[in-house]
Amino acid sequence: MSMKVIVDLTTCQGYACCMMEAPTVFDLDESAGKAVVIDETPAEDVRSAVEAAARTCPARAITIENG
Numbered sequence: 022m023s024m025k026v027i028v029d030l031t032t033c034q035g036y037a038c039c040m041m042e043a044p045t046v047f048d049l050d051e052s053a054g055k056a057v058v059i060d061e062t063p064a065e066d067v068r069s070a071v072e073a074a075a076r077t078c079p080a081r082a083i084t085i086e087n088g
């Protein structure tokens with residue numbers, strides 16, 4: 022199974038919780054105050070970290086699609 026990580030930038034408030042949970046997948050565009058997905062199709066071994074990021078995102082802006 023592969024996953025695709027999507028951040029809804031209209032919802033994202035730049036809280037940066039996501040990059041603390043999964044720093045290889047998320048970064049922060051500080052000038053925009055929005056998350057940047059640096060690895061849209063991460064390997065399985067970071068799935069739990071990505072799921073934790075989605076859970077902890079205060080704006081609920083992270084979607085994980087399974088393919």
Ligand code: SF4
Pocket residue numbers: 028032033034035036037038039040047055056077078079080081082083
């Ligand atoms: S945790 Fe959510 S609101 Fe915060 S930067 Fe990441 S996606 Fe945006």
